Amino acid sequence: MVPPASSTPFHLPQADVLRVGMILPLKKARKGRMQELLMSQADGVHVVHVDLDLVDSADDIDAMYGHLDVLLHKLAHDMVFESLGEAKSIKNMRTMKEYIAKHPHIRIVDPLDGVRLLTNRQDVCVMLAALAKSSGLAFSIPNYAIIDSIEAKEAAIADINSGKLRLPVMAKSLEACGTDASHLMQVITRIEDIQALEIQRPIMLQEYINHDGRLYKGYVLGKDVIVSERTSLPNLQENVSSPVEFDTQKAFPTAASFDLPVSPKHESKGITQEMQDSIQAIGRAIQRATHLSLFGFDVIIESRDQRELVIDVNYFPSFKELDDFDAKMRAHLKVNEMC
Known part of the structure; x- marks a missing residue:
């Protein structure tokens, strides 16, 4: 050509x-x-x-x-x-x-196989669950169910009724990127709204974990793991509203989106050294498991038990929080071996 x-x-x-x-x-x-x-x-x-x-x-x-x-x-x-x-x-x-x-x-x-893994949310959850068991690190992932048929939806509803899966849940596409649906999520608080879901493509139902509206984003670039804090979704209970859909690339819904009274904001407590060390350790463990050197991951801390949960991993994020991106990326590209 x-x-x-x-x-x-x-x-x-x-x-x-x-x-x-x-x-x-x-x-x-x-x-x-x-x-x-x-x-x-x-x-x-x-x-x-x-x-x-x-x-x-x-x-x-x-x-x-x-x-x-x-x-x-x-x-x-x-x-x-x-x-x-x-x-x-x-x-x-x-x-x-x-x-x-x-x-x-x-x-x-990065290696194609590792990148491909991150394109599927179910594969990511399987990887993270195995890593949580093998790494010795104190993190977990939310419970989830995959519904790709009427029978799978009925099984998920049975899990909710038995307490195996708890409301609210986040409904997500299995594709983690690329498609229009990959950035759209729906918060569902009522079981009848799960019954009403149309299964055109497989959907992940992931337990919604209350985390006081704070999200911790980890960015991995080579040997560096940068941690930043962002405002996130409000604390919720089951049966509070009809489904709320949002685009993860835009502003998150607030309490008002769920017809809830505006509650006092959970102010940032800052990122303690212990928290930063813990999140960085999770990032390095994911890196070893996937052999990837450029990715982002999201961590929340459960309001009730203070558990750390990893809720997302994505390949080659924007690195918006990294001031010296250009220099760090060039240095990383000159490294002859994977991290």
């Missing part, structure tokens, strides 16, 4: 320059933290945007972008849509597997 005039030209690699092919959708490459990487060749790291829409084979990538030492990718979305049968994503993943097979010594950030 002959590259169009607007594509990134390549030059013969210099001995002291690390050439990194960054694979992500063009609209994402043009904004946010990724733009910082593309704007300069600081620290001997030259990042070029590899646009999979412009190539059909490994040979096309070689011809258009030349020698690459590292592939930095965000193929999670293509992995999701490949599993859903989308032709473009099937082509993109086929091209990447062909390129990796052709260049077996190129460093991949």
Whole structure:
């Protein structure tokens, strides 16, 4: 394939320059933290945007972008849509597997199998549950059920009636990214609203754990684990309102969304050193289990028992809280081994 005039030209690699092919959708490459990487060749790291829409084979990538030492990718979305049968994503993943097979010594950030695991919420829960048992760390995950049929829905309702699964619950898609539904969640507090759910695609029902409206986000970039605090959803009980749907990429619902009186806000107590050490240890344990070096994870602390629960893990987050992202990412890309 002959590259169009607007594509990134390549030059013969210099001995002291690390050439990194960054694979992500063009609209994402043009904004946010990724733009910082593309704007300069600081620290001997030259990042070029590899646009999979412009190539059909490994040979096309070689011809258009030349020698690459590292592939930095965000193929999670293509992995999701490949599993859903989308032709473009099937082509993109086929091209990447062909390129990796052709260049077996190129460093991949991050391993495809580990990234694929994070695209499915059930797989993430299975991984986290096993890790909680094997790591010796004091964390857990909320109880959950997968409903993909009328029979599975009836079984989940039976679990609620027996106390095995407690209301409220969060209803989520199994796809953790990529689809419109992956960012939409629904808080359900009444059993009749679970009975009314239409099962068009598999749904995860995850117990809603009261956590005083505080969420702790961990960001892993190589050997660094950064912890920040955010406002989260209010404390709830069962049978308080009709379902409340929200987009996780926008502002979270408040007590008023559930027709509850406005209660005093739970003020931040700050992140203690003990809390930071504990959350960082969880991040490193997930890293060892998945062999990933770029991911985010969410931790809440249960109001009643002060248990730490991991409620989400996602690949290659925005790293908005990391002031020196560009320098840290460049340093990480120069590391020859996975963390």
